[in-house]
Amino acid sequence: MSCGFTEKISSLIDGELSQTEAREVERHLLSCSECEQVRADFLSLRSQIAGYESSLEPTVQNRALKKILAPRPHRTGLQWAFGTPAIAFATLLIAGAIIGLLFYQSKRAPQSQTTALVQQTPAPVPSATVEKEKQPRPEASPETSSETPPATPNKNEKGTNSPRLEPATPVKRRLVREPKPGEQFASVPERVRSADAETMTAMHFENSETLLLAFKNVRLDESGSAAEVSHERKRAKQLVFQNMMLRREADASGDVQISSLLENLEPILIDIANLPDQPDAEAIRVIRERVERKNIVALLRVNSTALARALD
Amino acid sequence: MASEDDEFTMLFQDFYPSLCRFLECLLGGRAPLAQDLAQESFLQLHRTAWGTLPVGEARFWLYRVARNMAINEFRKSNTRYRLFDRVVEAMRPRARNPEQEFETQERKALVLEMLQSLPEDQRAALLLREQEQLSYKEIGQVLNVSESKVKVDIFRARASLRQRWNKRVKTAGASIC
Numbered sequence: 001m002s003c004g005f006t007e008k009i010s011s012l013i014d015g016e017l018s019q020t021e022a023r024e025v026e027r028h029l030l031s032c033s034e035c036e037q038v039r040a041d042f043l044s045l046r047s048q049i050a051g052y053e054s055s056l057e058p059t060v061q062n063r064a065l066k067k068i069l070a071p072r073p074h075r076t077g078l079q080w081a082f083g084t085p086a087i088a089f090a091t092l093l094i095a096g097a098i099i100g101l102l103f104y105q106s107k108r109a110p111q112s113q114t115t116a117l118v119q120q121t122p123a124p125v126p127s128a129t130v131e132k133e134k135q136p137r138p139e140a141s142p143e144t145s146s147e148t149p150p151a152t153p154n155k156n157e158k159g160t161n162s163p164r165l166e167p168a169t170p171v172k173r174r175l176v177r178e179p180k181p182g183e184q185f186a187s188v189p190e191r192v193r194s195a196d197a198e199t200m201t202a203m204h205f206e207n208s209e210t211l212l213l214a215f216k217n218v219r220l221d222e223s224g225s226a227a228e229v230s231h232e233r234k235r236a237k238q239l240v241f242q243n244m245m246l247r248r249e250a251d252a253s254g255d256v257q258i259s260s261l262l263e264n265l266e267p268i269l270i271d272i273a274n275l276p277d278q279p280d281a282e283a284i285r286v287i288r289e290r291v292e293r294k295n296i297v298a299l300l301r302v303n304s305t306a307l308a309r310a311l312d
Numbered sequence: 313m314a315s316e317d318d319e320f321t322m323l324f325q326d327f328y329p330s331l332c333r334f335l336e337c338l339l340g341g342r343a344p345l346a347q348d349l350a351q352e353s354f355l356q357l358h359r360t361a362w363g364t365l366p367v368g369e370a371r372f373w374l375y376r377v378a379r380n381m382a383i384n385e386f387r388k389s390n391t392r393y394r395l396f397d398r399v400v401e402a403m404r405p406r407a408r409n410p411e412q413e414f415e416t417q418e419r420k421a422l423v424l425e426m427l428q429s430l431p432e433d434q435r436a437a438l439l440l441r442e443q444e445q446l447s448y449k450e451i452g453q454v455l456n457v458s459e460s461k462v463k464v465d466i467f468r469a470r471a472s473l474r475q476r477w478n479k480r481v482k483t484a485g486a487s488i489c
Contacts, residue, residue, distance in 0.1 A: 010467040014441060016448050041474045049442040052423050053416065054333035055343035064351040065324050068358050069317060 003032055009039050013046070197249050198307050201258060204242050205304035208265055211235050212297050215272060216288055220281045229275055229284075236272035243269055261303060264294050320362060324354055327371055330444060331378055337439050338382050338432075341424040345385065353378040375444070375454045379436055386432065426473050434469035437462050 008025045011017050017025065029036050215232050243266050250259035271287050291297065328350055335346035353374050357365075365373055427435050436455060440446045446454065448462045455462070 006471070007464075007467045010470055011463060014448070014466070016463065038474070041477070042470050045470060045473050045477065046442050048419070048423050049337075049427070049439070052333060052337060052420060052443070054329055054336055054346075056329050056332045056347060060347055061325075061328055064328065064347070064354070065321065067351065068324070068355045069320070 003035050003038075005029075005032070005035050006038050009035055010042060013039060013042055197246070197253070198311055200242075201246050201250070201262075202304045202307035202311065204239065204246055205300040205307070207235075208239055208243070208269070209297055209300040209304065211239060211272070212268070212291055212300070215284075216291065216297075218284060220284065229272075229279055230277070233273055233275055236269045240266065240269045240273055258303070261299055265296055265300070268294075268296065319367070320358060323367075323370060327374060328354065331374060334375065334439050334443060335378055335382055337424065337427055337443070338379070338436060339385065340428050341420065349378055349381045349385070352381060372450060372454050375440065376456070379454065383432065426476055429476060430469050430472060433457070434465045434472075437465040438469040438473075441466055 005025055005028050008017065008021065009029075012022055012025050029039060211232060215229075218229055218232065243262055247259055247262035247266065250262060268287065268290060271290075275283060275287075331350040331353065332343075332346050335349050336343050339346050339349075356377055357370060357374060361370070361373060427439070430438070433455065437451055440451045440454060441448075448459045448466075451462045451466075452459045457465075
């Protein structure tokens with residue numbers, strides 16, 4: 001097998017060489033006895049392999065053909081047909097997921113019912129509350145009340161788009177909303193703040209309202225400077241920190257309405273807390289105007305009332 | 313439909329025996345298994361590819377599928393099959409002339425033994441060449457390899473078998489002397 005033609009001999013007996021190559025190999029075979037022997041051996045092997053007789057019997061062949069050509073059994077109606085283990089596994093997986101979901105829902109049901117009870121607690125209609133609460137202004141002096149543009153119920157009834165009406169919208173919180181017929185509160189439980197946080201918020205609103213009313217009633221000297229605002233400043237400083245804390249808590253619990261009210265209140269409290277010892281009339285007036293413009297006092301009252309009633 | 317079945321029957325009659333022989337040699341003489349796999353290959357052809365495949369391609373398709381099935385069988389732990397095949401072989405009705413039958417069996421055993429010494433790809437290529445007379449290109453199509461690889465595989469298989477054969481002849485000569 002040392003001759004370089006042996007591989008070509010294999011191709012030659014298979015008829016895979018070109019005419020030129022075949023002639024060349026044939027010429028070589030005439031002169032090389034070793035390669036001639038290789039060709040003889042390869043041909044001998046071929047005859048042995050090609051002469052191998054299969055053990056196949058005609059009956060087996062006919063049976064096989066009948067089996068192949070036989071019509072497939074026709075399936076009638078619905079049948080279980082788990083063709084592969086993968087389908088069976090997938091079915092089991094889906095069944096497991098459904099059972100798990102049902103179990104989870106059944107466990108969550110009592111908790112959701114409690115939530116629904118809290119949410120469905122009857123509360124006053126917010127817009128009506130705003131109107132009723134705004135009418136008596138017991139602490140407001142004749143001077144200030146004349147200065148202040150009154151938030152009359154008539155304006156509210158007209159439904160104008162003045163900024164004063166905007167605060168009425170946040171009051172329509174989930175705490176006071178009536179459930180619609182067929183509505184399921186338990187299915188998607190909303191995030192509810194803890195009772196402690198709501199109590200603190202209600203108290204904070206009351207305190208802030210008191211502070212703002214007191215600030216509104218601060219008398220100005222003839223020189224144009226306020227006589228004494230130290231008490232209001234001290235109180236505002238205390239309320240600022242409380243306000244920050246409650247606002248974060250409201251943000252965390254997802255209560256957007258309370259959070260936005262606290263957000264509006266915060267700069268006012270900061271401004272009051274940062275007033276100088278002898279503030280001039282202009283500084284006082286600017287803050288008062290902002291309080292009036294944002295209708296903070298009314299909003300605080302409405303929300304504190306709603307929170308208090310919900311807690312009751 | 314009837315003409316399709318007729319065509320299929322013709323194809324089956326032409327190639328089922330040769331497919332059985334190819335598989336039998338590939339599987340080391342396990343005739344019942346080879347017949348089952350050949351039947352399974354034709355069944356697949358009839359159910360899936362028949363009608364969509366060009367008639368000229370059907371033969372190559374059959375050999376390709378049958379060879380893949382044989383490879384799957386190699387991968388399985390097949391002691392059970394071997395035992396079953398031996399039982400079937402022992403129960404098979406014999407020819408009337410026992411001497412002739414013995415010679416045939418000896419020759420077949422020798423060929424199978426030699427073929428079993430080859431790697432599977434070389435064995436398949438050589439069988440398709442020597443028994444089915446497929447060209448290198450067609451063999452490459454069946455085995456999904458290049459033509460040059462087929463050429464090399466066939467040469468190596470022949471060289472290996474020749475060496476083995478010569479060794480066997482020398483040993484036999486020495487024992488006679």
